[in-house]
Amino acid sequence: MESKEWSSGVWTHLTAVRRQSPLVQCITNFVSMDLVANTLLSAGASPAMVHSVAEVPDFTPHIHALFVNVGTLTPDWLPSMKAAAELAAQLGKPWVLDPAAVSCSGFRLKACLELVELKPSVIKGNGSEIIALSGSASQGQTKGADSSHESTEAIEAAKSLALSSGAVVAVSGAVDIVTDGKRVIGVHNGTKMMQRITATGCSLAGLVAAFLAVDPLQPLEATVSAMSVFGIAGELGEELANGPASLRMHLIDSLYGLDETTVLSRVRITRLG
Numbered sequence: 392m393e394s395k396e397w398s399s400g401v402w403t404h405l406t407a408v409r410r411q412s413p414l415v416q417c418i419t420n421f422v423s424m425d426l427v428a429n430t431l432l433s434a435g436a437s438p439a440m441v442h443s444v445a446e447v448p449d450f451t452p453h454i455h456a457l458f459v460n461v462g463t464l465t466p467d468w469l470p471s472m473k474a475a476a477e478l479a480a481q482l483g484k485p486w487v488l489d490p491a492a493v494s495c496s497g498f499r500l501k502a503c504l505e506l507v508e509l510k511p512s513v514i515k516g517n518g519s520e521i522i523a524l525s526g527s528a529s530q531g532q533t534k535g536a537d538s539s540h541e542s543t544e545a546i547e548a549a550k551s552l553a554l555s556s557g558a559v560v561a562v563s564g565a566v567d568i569v570t571d572g573k574r575v576i577g578v579h580n581g582t583k584m585m586q587r588i589t590a591t592g593c594s595l596a597g598l599v600a601a602f603l604a605v606d607p608l609q610p611l612e613a614t615v616s617a618m619s620v621f622g623i624a625g626e627l628g629e630e631l632a633n634g635p636a637s638l639r640m641h642l643i644d645s646l647y648g649l650d651e652t653t654v655l656s657r658v659r660i661t662r663l664g
């Protein structure tokens with residue numbers, strides 16, 4: 392299946408998000424809260440940064456999807472993430488795990504491995520994060536939030552993590568990779584300058600949660616659509632931007648204004664395996 396066959400699905404997913412405005416609970420890092428919320432709002436979804444464990448029993452039953460990102464994890468936050476993930480999974484609600492900077496410490500790696508046990512629908516990381524989480528990295532390799540691997544170097548790790556966890560695994564980068572362990576799809580939208588804005592990867596993962604909310608039975612397709620839409624918004628934004636700060640603004644505006652003709656002509660998705 393090539394771009395043409397995917398593109399109508401991408402547009403259908405975006406219009407469903409705009410129409411249904413899914414409620415997405417986000418337990419994300421301090422750096423990303425603003426951009427994640429604004430990305431979700433400009434796509435038509437409804438973000439709620441509800442992160443206290445005390446609120447999970449009341450709030451999580453009402454959400455349409457959950458997004459968990461460990462970018463600024465502390466021991467206080469982990470119980471909220473686990474409680475929300477456990478309840479979401481129990482209630483059949485899709486949830487996305489972003490193992491941001493997973494290899495920066497043993498604490499964070501252990502926390503992410505425990506979260507993987509709670510059955511995320513999708514795990515979205517950059518190349519280095521997916522390699523580390525799948526156990527493919529050599530020991531002692533310590534990384535921050537940025538990737539030191541191309542997404543394509545993480546394909547085997549992504550497939551193996553998808554098979555062992557049951558999640559769809561998405562790797563962001565120059566080509567976004569999405570796999571369920573059998574199929575491997577490449578999303579070729581996006582622009583290099585998006586790496587120079589902090590939390591674009593977190594925002595992409597939050598957007599994946601909104602797309603899952605409107606098509607929970609097809610997590611691979613929903614993830615591919617979200618990645619393509621976010622990439623197209625970045626491409627259009629770059630045409631108007633002078634650098635990362637204005638790209639951040641124009642990306643949000645472009646996501647808000649995306650129309651059918653633009654989506655259908657810009658989607659670049661291929662089957663890689």
Ligand SMILES: Nc1ncnc2c1ncn2[C@@H]1O[C@H](COP(=O)(O)OP(=O)(O)OP(=O)(O)O)[C@@H](O)[C@H]1O
Binds near residue numbers: 538565567585594
């Ligand atoms: N070289 C590139 N060319 C095109 N698009 C890119 C490139 N690098 C990253 N992107 C896009 O930028 C967005 C963020 O991906 P990236 O892999 O940089 O996330 P990340 O490392 O998780 O970021 P963060 O942790 O800061 O949120 C994605 O939409 C991705 O497709």
Ligand SMILES: Cc1ncsc1CCO
Binds near residue numbers: 422
């Ligand atoms: C810079 C940074 N540090 C921890 S999380 C984060 C945002 C991108 O993941």
Ligand SMILES: [Mg+2]
Binds near residue numbers: 491
């Ligand atoms: Mg990230």
